[in-house]
Amino acid sequence: MGTDLVKGQLDLLLLGVLRGGPRHGYAVISDLRDHTEGTFDLPEGTVYPALHRLQDVGLLASDWEDVAGRRRRVYRLTDEGRVALAGEQQRWRSFASAVDAVLRARPSVAGGLA
């Protein structure tokens, strides 16, 4: 279930990580792994196609740079990406609080049988 949850929210997670500034793929994945405290257990290589897809739709942009002696593609949020992140973040909070509200509600057996 953890993997599915991460996969379903991968775009939001990637945009969220890149809100902190431009990063190359390995740094994005390391941050994602660190911030999710191990919940992120997707095959790391599948994150790159997701980054490419977000770039295709204009939410990310990238440049090739030499970092620490290696040629790396450094991703950054576009303005459109920031807007999309804000929207997705709002939707996620609404969804999470709705789920939380359901899980916190006390079961009412009598009400259910009435």
Next chain:
Amino acid sequence: MSRPGKRWSDDRPSVEAQSVEAPPDVARTDDEALSVDAPSVEAPTDSPVEVYLDRLLAAAPGSPRDVRALLSEAEAHLRDATAEGVKGGLAQAEAERRAVARFGTVRSVATAEAHRSSLPFAALARRVGVSGLLLGAIGGIAIGVSGIITAILGALGGSTFIVDISPGSHLAPSDCARWLANDPGAHSCYQAALSDWASEIVGFRLVAGVAGLVALAAFYLVRRRWTSRQRFETLPAPVVDTIAVTLFGLAGAWMLGLGVDWLAVGHNGAGQWLGAAPVALALGGYYGFRLLRDLQQAPVASS
């Protein structure tokens, strides 16, 4: 992780050649990717990272540029992860093996990349819309030009050359009244009808031409706005050229045939077709030339 025995040749195909020839479904599992005896791709070393990258090269979908980019990123990632493992106390080979294992199977990465490469509906709709707008604009302008040519033919050959009304045609009295009111100098209903129809034939085409110019302006506006946002895309040139050469070529041939036939049998109005056919045929020829050039320049890689 050192494997004994086999030496690998260095004459493996280029990135471009392999990526064009290898279908996306040749992705393999990690075990296969790390197997020295796997048959299809030769690697220069048996290092897990090298073998994995060779497998990924063979399996990755997309254009040569996409494949090269994915390979570069994958290699940088695997080298970083290996360095991290070595720094944490692992032997080089073990660090590479773990880096590869964490990266995921070649199949999973290639499949994710293939899904990413498939065009989203919105992008496809954008491409169709933009290309349609351009072709519609060109078509509209072509009709406008045919209106000018038809007007010239009408001036040279008379209204009967561009209007298909014969002297014996039945003309409704109510229409006659309207035509004569619009053309008080006409000597008969037939003359007034000729004048009205000729101006309609030319006028409607000129209106189409103006609409084409507006559509062309809209196209350039869209291109300017979307280019700055990196969203401007059209259908591939061979697709646009194929559609255009078919539309303009068929329309031109049909109108030329109709015009020549009407001229041959002495039917009035042949000029309305003969005024439009050259424009359509010229555009058909232009797009046909572009299509041939596209195909000659990119016979394999176009996709």
